[in-house]
Amino acid sequence: MHSLHARPALGKAVAGLPPYVAGRRAQNALTAALASNESHYEPLPSVLESVRSTALLMNRYPDTASTELRQRLAEHLAVTADELAVGPGSVGVLQQIITSFCDPGDEVVFAWRSFEAYPILTALAGARPVPVPLLPDENHDLDAMAAAITGHTRVILLCTPNNPTGTPIASRALQAFLTRVPADVLVVIDEAYVEYATGPDPVDSLALYRRHPNVCVLRTFSKAYGLAGLRVGYAVAAPELADGLRRAALPFAVSALAQRAAVASLDAAHEMAERVHGVVAERERLLAALRAQGWQVPDSRANFLWLRTDAALHSELLHAFTTADTLVRSNAGDGIRVSLADAATNDRVLNILGDRTAFG
Ligand SMILES: *Cc1c(COP(=O)(O)O)cnc(C)c1O
Secondary structure (H helix, E strand, C coil): CCCCCCCCCCCHHHHCCCCCCCCCCCCCCCCEEECCCCCCCCCCHHHHHHHHHHHCCCCCCCCCCCHHHHHHHHHHHCCCHHHEEEECHHHHHHHHHHHHHCCCCCEEEEEECCCCHHHHHHHHCCCEEEEEECCCCCCCCHHHHHHCCCCCEEEEEEECCCCCCCCCCCHHHHHHHHHHCCCCCEEEEECCCHHHCCCCCCCCHHHHHHHCCCEEEEEECCCCCCCCCCCCEEEECCHHHHHHHHHHCCCCCCCHHHHHHHHHHHHCHHHHHHHHHHHHHHHHHHHHHHHHCCCCCCCCCCCEEEEECCHHHHHHHHHHHHHCCEEEEEECCCEEEEECCCHHHHHHHHHHHCCHHHCC
16 A cells, blocks of 8 residues: 555654753863763873874774774683673663663663663663662662563663762672572673772672673773773673674774774773772762762762752752853753762862752
8 A cells, every 4th residue: 555645654662762862062161061971081192192093094994803802801801702792882782782682572670760771772672671769878779670570581780880879789789689680681780980989898790790691791991991982892791692792783883993992091001090099089079078068979989979859959950050051960850960070170069069058
């Protein structure tokens, strides 16, 4: 049947997605961009130089297997290259994971609020998102997540430290949780902020991976390594699973520039650690200062802080930040996330927030 009015229609999975909201970008040099958890440090000279020289090869396709980067990561993490899958950002790898493991109707369990990409990537694969509310103290409710597992559950996403709350999952709690997950359910530990996760009882995700072959560790060069604009992340998984992820990847998705920059960044691990140290010191300074101002801020183990809000406080705070030309991430209905930057910009945040009693 032909109709003059017929149009191609989006598939159900895409038609049901929420509209895409672009991250707000700074319009001028005075604007503080604290909405995206990026590194505020400029690229390291050695990393920049590796990108400059690789740019001469942009007429060539990159190594689609990311051979050198996987080899270097294998040494860095004490795994083998066949346990690694590299992709265009860890969001790209996560999309490969969810589409590779889920058929339509399968379920993906994750905490909420957590990373905004989780429900979108799940829906895009035709799978069903199963969000499990965080506890009142902003921690993952691992008991409720274990109870949410059904015969349809294929993947569980754990985000530690959690975006946007900054709260880490306690190592013991995670170990106990893993013993409750059926062996055929994949548990992804998303550690986008692992480099910042200093503090007591840190999760040793690679040790958990060695003990539980259904664990997959997800990491990125976008945050502490400062390569957000180049798009490169990776997963550590059992060889047959990592092989599936590599086969499911879009060919040539990780540019040669990104691969080279990631290798150069591993070479610069010492400088990276110094930078992380600076961010962590600022985080602890701001946490203490905000609490002294009367704010309740959960213990962050990442490069951002979380202010839970009700509707009235939410709009008051957004107004205060906007008036002060400072971009922050608004999670309407839940709270506001403020990325850490240099000391002067962080002081600006302290000034904007001022005294808690001045707000509703
Ligand atoms: C930023 C972030 C990522 C990483 O994104 P990339 O695609 O690697 O830039 C992954 N997971 C979480 C929770 C994040 O916050």
